[in-house]
Amino acid sequence: MEQPPRSTYQDDEISLVDLAKILIHRRWWFVVTFVVVVLASGGWVLLQSGKTPIQETNYQYTTQLAVGYKTPSHLIEPLPSIVEQLNAAIIPRVKQQNQEFNSFTTQASYTDNSNIVTITTKGEQNSAIADFHEKLTAPIIERHERLQQSLNNQQSPIFQNGQPSQLMPSEVVALAVETQSTTETTQGVNSKLVLVLGIVLGSMLGIVMAFFAEFCARVKESLSTETLS
Structure with missing residues (x-):
């Protein structure tokens, strides 16, 4: 009886x-x-841990816009509306016109129970930030001047005794005030991760080197046998 083919498992x-x-x-x-x-990985970790911290200087420029009043209790325009216009429209448009400021972070905010809108720019030191902030506040101030002129030329319930109350204009009270802070950063490494990777890489290279040594030995043996024959 014919034997079944031998399994390749053996x-x-x-x-x-x-x-x-x-x-x-x-x-x-x-x-x-x-x-x-593994020793090379450990040595590299020790070298990295001995690095001197790097000091970085961060610059911040702050402009404050005092929004004018129609009356002592009524602003010419609500602060949230001004901030929304700056963040959503004016800042992106001015940045598009001045490409050098695209790398800067600029944001407008306001303080509750006040008439102050704050524009903050963070980035590298740049003497042109003042001009940049002027371009941001100019549309707001110009529009408020037109609103004031319109209020002066009309009668409204906020007028007293038939005469308009004294209006306070919007103006920039602080322009691109520079502040700087220094932070220390260290390019640290994950020592455990590096050592684990060193162990894994060492194991893989060790296996490769073992088989490579065996391969070289067999090639040498084969050449010796051919020479003797």
């Missing part, structure tokens, strides 16, 4: 045994490579 098992034998026979190649890579 061949695979023999090849795995041969591989294990090669690793055992060339274990010193594996050990030396593994130790060298």
Whole structure:
């Protein structure tokens, strides 16, 4: 009776045994490579941990716009509306016209129970920030002047005794006031991660070197046999 074809499992098992034998026979190649890579990883971590912190200077420019009053209790325009116009329209438009300020972070905000709108720009030191902030506040001030003129030329319930109450104009009370702060940053490394990667890489390179050494030995043996024959 014809025997069924032999399973290839035994061949695979023999090849795995041969591989294990090669690793055992060339274990010193594996050990030396593994130790060298791990020591190199540890040395690199020690070198990185000894670095001097880097000092960085951060610049901030602040402009304050005092919004005018129609009466002592009524602003010419609500602060949230002004801030929304600045952040959503005016700042992007002026930045588009002045490309050098695209790398700066500029934002408008307001303080409750006050008439102050604050424009803050963060970035590198730049003497042109004052001109940049003037371009941001100019549309607001010009519109408020037109509103004031309109109020002066009409009668409204806020007038007293048939005469308009004294109007306070909008104006810039602080323009691009520069402040700076220094922070220390260290380019730290994750020591544990580097060591784990060193162990994994050392193991992989150790296996590769073990098989490479066996390959070189067999090639040398083959050449010797051909020479003798």
